[in-house]
Amino acid sequence: MTSMKCHKCAERASIRMRQHRLALCKEHYLEWFVEQTERAIHKYDMFTRQERILVAVSGGKDSLALWDVLWRLEYPADGLYINLGIDSEEAYSDESERYAREFAAERGLKLHAINVQEMYGETIPQMARRTRRTSSGRVKPCSACGMVKRHEMNRVARDLGYAILATAHNLDDEVAILFGNVMMWQTDLLARQSPTLAAAEGFTRKVKPFCRFYERETAAYTLLRGIPYIEEECPHAVGSKQLYYKDLINKIEEEQPGTKLAFYAGFLKAKEKGAFRELPDAARDGELHPCPNCGQPTTSAGVCAFCRSFNL
Amino acid sequence: MTSMKCHKCAERASIRMRQHRLALCKEHYLEWFVEQTERAIHKYDMFTRQERILVAVSGGKDSLALWDVLWRLEYPADGLYINLGIDSEEAYSDESERYAREFAAERGLKLHAINVQEMYGETIPQMARRTRRTSSGRVKPCSACGMVKRHEMNRVARDLGYAILATAHNLDDEVAILFGNVMMWQTDLLARQSPTLAAAEGFTRKVKPFCRFYERETAAYTLLRGIPYIEEECPHAVGSKQLYYKDLINKIEEEQPGTKLAFYAGFLKAKEKGAFRELPDAARDGELHPCPNCGQPTTSAGVCAFCRSFNL
Numbered sequence: 001m002t003s004m005k006c007h008k009c010a011e012r013a014s015i016r017m018r019q020h021r022l023a024l025c026k027e028h029y030l031e032w033f034v035e036q037t038e039r040a041i042h043k044y045d046m047f048t049r050q051e052r053i054l055v056a057v058s059g060g061k062d063s064l065a066l067w068d069v070l071w072r073l074e075y076p077a078d079g080l081y082i083n084l085g086i087d088s089e090e091a092y093s094d095e096s097e098r099y100a101r102e103f104a105a106e107r108g109l110k111l112h113a114i115n116v117q118e119m120y121g122e123t124i125p126q127m128a129r130r131t132r133r134t135s136s137g138r139v140k141p142c143s144a145c146g147m148v149k150r151h152e153m154n155r156v157a158r159d160l161g162y163a164i165l166a167t168a169h170n171l172d173d174e175v176a177i178l179f180g181n182v183m184m185w186q187t188d189l190l191a192r193q194s195p196t197l198a199a200a201e202g203f204t205r206k207v208k209p210f211c212r213f214y215e216r217e218t219a220a221y222t223l224l225r226g227i228p229y230i231e232e233e234c235p236h237a238v239g240s241k242q243l244y245y246k247d248l249i250n251k252i253e254e255e256q257p258g259t260k261l262a263f264y265a266g267f268l269k270a271k272e273k274g275a276f277r278e279l280p281d282a283a284r285d286g287e288l289h290p291c292p293n294c295g296q297p298t299t300s301a302g303v304c305a306f307c308r309s310f311n312l
Numbered sequence: 313m314t315s316m317k318c319h320k321c322a323e324r325a326s327i328r329m330r331q332h333r334l335a336l337c338k339e340h341y342l343e344w345f346v347e348q349t350e351r352a353i354h355k356y357d358m359f360t361r362q363e364r365i366l367v368a369v370s371g372g373k374d375s376l377a378l379w380d381v382l383w384r385l386e387y388p389a390d391g392l393y394i395n396l397g398i399d400s401e402e403a404y405s406d407e408s409e410r411y412a413r414e415f416a417a418e419r420g421l422k423l424h425a426i427n428v429q430e431m432y433g434e435t436i437p438q439m440a441r442r443t444r445r446t447s448s449g450r451v452k453p454c455s456a457c458g459m460v461k462r463h464e465m466n467r468v469a470r471d472l473g474y475a476i477l478a479t480a481h482n483l484d485d486e487v488a489i490l491f492g493n494v495m496m497w498q499t500d501l502l503a504r505q506s507p508t509l510a511a512a513e514g515f516t517r518k519v520k521p522f523c524r525f526y527e528r529e530t531a532a533y534t535l536l537r538g539i540p541y542i543e544e545e546c547p548h549a550v551g552s553k554q555l556y557y558k559d560l561i562n563k564i565e566e567e568q569p570g571t572k573l574a575f576y577a578g579f580l581k582a583k584e585k586g587a588f589r590e591l592p593d594a595a596r597d598g599e600l601h602p603c604p605n606c607g608q609p610t611t612s613a614g615v616c617a618f619c620r621s622f623n624l
Contacts, residue, residue: 060552182494183564183571185578248564252495255556259495266497275499277589 004074015220026224033221037063037069037209044195046207047164052276054204057103057151059096059112059230061222062168064103066210069228070166071107077166079104082152083115084145085123088235090173096230103227112156116148120310124148125236131309137206141236144309151306155296157204169208172215175260191278195268201288202297214260331570344535349381349521356507358519359476365389366474366516368465369415369423371408371542373534374480376415378412378522379538383419384476389414389478394464395427396457397435400547405435418434428460432622436460443621456621463618465606469516469601474475477574481520484527487572490579500581503590507580507597513600514609526572556624 004013006025013023024032040046047053055070057063057079069076081100086092099111106113117123122130127148128141157165169177174193181189199205210218222229237243252259270276288297291304293312298304303312316325318337325335336344352358358363367382369375369391380390393412398404416423429590434442439460440453469477481489486505493501511517522530534541549555564571582588585617600609603616605624610616615624 050370164325183575185575185582185587187582187585190587244567248560263495263497270497270499273499274589275497277586 051163059099066168363475371411378480
């Protein structure tokens with residue numbers, strides 16, 4: 001991509017990271033990427049090699065990269081794939097499941113695969129249509145999808161005794177979420193957004209080891225490692241607010257390189273200093289308690305939103 | 313501009329405000345604008361008719377509109393014009409002073425006009441060049457200009473016994489400032505940004521009665537009232553971060569009408585609920601104390617930045 005040289009060996013650089021003033025060849029990039037992940041794991045007290053980790057795997061570049069790195073670092077990490085039943089021209093969910101399964105089989109790793117339709121009788125889009133869930137005024141399955149994934153990830157992690165739930169959110173994801181939370185001043189969400197969310201009240205500890213990588217960096221890792229992954233975006237993501245914010249922030253980043261990392265790191269620092277107060281969440285019905293049906297933590301008055309949605 | 317009708321009288325509308333779902337003819341717009349200002353004055357406990365007000369007047373559309381509205385509402389408001397000595401192709405400062413003086417003369421209002429060069433021996437650009445003050449890496453007088461204006465506004469208000477200092481910051485200004493403070497997580501500035509900043513430790517109370525008006529609304533008021541004002545922007549504003557943020561936010565607003573007001577109002581609400589903690593300001597040298605030279609409040613170890621800059 002450039003005629004720059006690797007800062008470590010003078011080979012031709014494969015990637016240049018302006019915000020780090022660093023250019024690296026393929027070999028040293030793959031090494032650097034793994035080291036940086038290990039550094040984030042320590043920096044944010046995510047987990048040790050004595051804790052069993054469940055990686056949420058979608059079949060996309062970020063989650064397969066995360067599983068690959070944890071495997072190379074010899075962390076005891078198994079995968080969880082959730083087939084959401086999303087189709088468009090391509091069988092999006094079945095395709096992505098195939099990538100996740102192939103990745104696990106090649107490395108002899110354990111993948112837990114669950115299928116929402118087989119377990120609960122409906123795909124996510126079917127359930128979203130029936131319950132008329134909307135996002136930004138349109139009937140979109142995105143909020144239903146998020147709710148189901150959170151429920152299932154936590155359920156499986158607890159049922160199978162994993163101490164840690166790892167997701168592959170990258171810096172672009174985190175910054176878009178943060179930007180959205182700030183634009184709406186969702187102070188309860190601001191207070192909760194963190195690379196490591198401690199286990200509490202029936203929730204497994206959640207960690208995001210890639211939270212400081214730009215999306216292009218996780219993409220470069222997956223490509224340079226030669227990991228096959230599903231390249232399509234979820235067909236329902238088109239036109240989402242989050243993609244809109246990502247584009248916008250990418251424009252600021254182009255104008256002022258380093259903005260993304262400064263915005264995210266500055267937020268974490270302000271939080272660490274105690275700049276935000278955790279306030280009671282008005283959107284909550286009440287305190288957290290186990291759902292009388294499934295036992296997962298919920299704030300709903302009756303059964304949890306998940307059980308309600310699937311009429312369980 | 314549109315073929316819409318005024319919501320109050322069925323005349324042809326002169327302005328449409330999407331965020332308020334409101335369209336008004338000239339007459340009803342001018343009425344509405346004054347009512348809304350009065351409402352903001354009460355909502356944010358800015359001042360009463362018993363308090364003397366000093367309006368910072370630049371000769372631009374916002375500050376002349378503010379002085380005009382306060383005059384029509386019969387608040388005891390005098391003006392303060394600060395000639396900064398800014399020239400480019402046009403004599404920007406002298407031109408803007410002429411607009412301020414004409415406005416005051418026509419209404420028989422009292423204008424205090426001060427001239428930085430006459431009082432302190434140098435124009436703002438001269439002082440900025442000599443002291444090598446920079447903004448965003450370039451030698452720009454903007455930070456020097458802000459510092460001088462804050463110093464002089466507060467000095468004049470205190471010397472002449474005004475209880476209130478009113479500036480004409482509109483919603484676009486406030487949102488751009490807020491956006492910048494958020495992108496850099498300037499938590500001390502977030503804690504201080506407010507429509508009404510209480511008097512404290514040598515500072516006069518500062519208020520922003522236009523903080524909920526879009527820039528196009530203050531512009532429409534000034535135009536429809538037929539008030540002559542300086543149309544040029546300050547020549548040094550070109551390429552500033554604040555203008556960049558304004559453009560960006562305008563793009564979001566176009567996409568999602570109401571974003572600006574929601575962002576600002578949401579921030580004020582979160583603050584009111586106590587979502588932000590005021591933290592000790594690491595950028596400060598120490599506690600506020602009177603400058604040994606001019607008596608204005610400062611946090612500098614010796615004389616204040618203003619006195620230092622002009623070698624006073």
